[in-house]
Amino acid sequence: xxxxxxxxxxxxxxxxxxxxxxxxxxxxxxxxxxxxxxxxxxxxxxxxxxxxxxxxxxxxxxxxxxxxxxxxxxxxxxxxxxxxxxxxxxxxxxxxxxxxxxxxxxxxxxxxxxxxxxxxxxxxxxxxxxxxxxxxxxxxxxxxxxxxx
Amino acid sequence: xxxxxxxxxxxxxxxxxxxxxxxxxxxxxxxxxxxxxxxxxxxxxxxxxxxxxxxxxxxxxxxxxxxxxxxxxx
Numbered sequence: 001x002x003x004x005x006x007x008x009x010x011x012x013x014x015x016x017x018x019x020x021x022x023x024x025x026x027x028x029x030x031x032x033x034x035x036x037x038x039x040x041x042x043x044x045x046x047x048x049x050x051x052x053x054x055x056x057x058x059x060x061x062x063x064x065x066x067x068x069x070x071x072x073x074x075x076x077x078x079x080x081x082x083x084x085x086x087x088x089x090x091x092x093x094x095x096x097x098x099x100x101x102x103x104x105x106x107x108x109x110x111x112x113x114x115x116x117x118x119x120x121x122x123x124x125x126x127x128x129x130x131x132x133x134x135x136x137x138x139x140x141x142x143x144x145x146x147x148x149x
Numbered sequence: 150x151x152x153x154x155x156x157x158x159x160x161x162x163x164x165x166x167x168x169x170x171x172x173x174x175x176x177x178x179x180x181x182x183x184x185x186x187x188x189x190x191x192x193x194x195x196x197x198x199x200x201x202x203x204x205x206x207x208x209x210x211x212x213x214x215x216x217x218x219x220x221x222x223x
Contacts, residue, residue, distance in 0.1 A: 147190030149180045 010062035017054045024051075042099045046092035053084025053128070075138045082131030089125035093117055151217040154192075156185045159204045159211055174199035 024047055059077035097114035160167060171181040174196065183189050184196075197208055204211070 144190065148193055149176060149184050149189050149191075149196055 007062035010058040013058035013061060014055060017051050017058070020054075021048075021051050042096055042103065045096055045099075046088045049084050049088030049091060050124075051084075053081045053088065056080035056084055070138055070142060072139075072142070075135045075142065078131050078138065079135035082128040082133075082135060085124050085128030085131065087128075089121045089128060092121045093125070151215040151220060153213045153215065154184055154187050154211065155213050156181075156200070156211050159206055160185075163204050163206075165204065170200070170203055173203045 024044065028041065028044060056077050060074060060081060062077075094115050097116045101112075101114045102110070160170065167181050167185065168178055171178050174181075176184075176196065180189075184192065192212070197211070200206075200211055201208060
């Protein structure tokens with residue numbers, strides 16, 4: 001996880017992410033008490049990845065203000081944000097429905113493929129992939145620029 | 150590459166050390182060494198300007214070009 005930055009926007013974003021994470025956990029605890037915890041905690045998997053993407057986005061905001069510009073830290077932030085979005089989306093589409101189904105049936109019914117194909121998740125996965133490709137292209141451009149003195 | 154960096158010649162003419170020039174123009178010694186050996190993809194105009202100022206010369210004194218007909222194909 002990236003180190004805390006002095007940038008006010010990045011700091012505000014990270015505080016926001018932490019607050020959202022706590023609220024999300026509390027909401028889940030309120031709806032599904034610990035004694036009933038089970039399949040529904042799986043629903044937190046995708047948001048965790050989305051929050052990680054959000055956290056990495058704070059890094060991008062922080063580094064985009066630096067004099068270094070399109071540097072390795074910014075590219076790494078973009079890459080992590082893309083990975084977070086893509087993982088979150090794929091967890092929401094594939095892993096979460098499948099795991100929920102398995103847990104609810106006590107791992108007795110192991111057949112069939114469960115998925116939750118929503119447009120929002122597909123768009124998020126696509127946005128994540130785009131960010132990863134953008135970061136990769138950025139690294140190539142950075143390497144090209146570093147060849148100039 | 151047909152474009153050659155002739156910085157060594159100018160350094161010798163001006164009797165200046167690469168280390169001093171690098172320090173004056175804000176490059177590291179390594180970067181200047183790569184430039185002197187032609188192991189860079191290019192030189193920024195601001196670097197060229199600084200070199201010209203420090204070495205009291207024209208861009209043509211630092212870089213040279215050997216005609217190569219295949220350049221248009223690149």
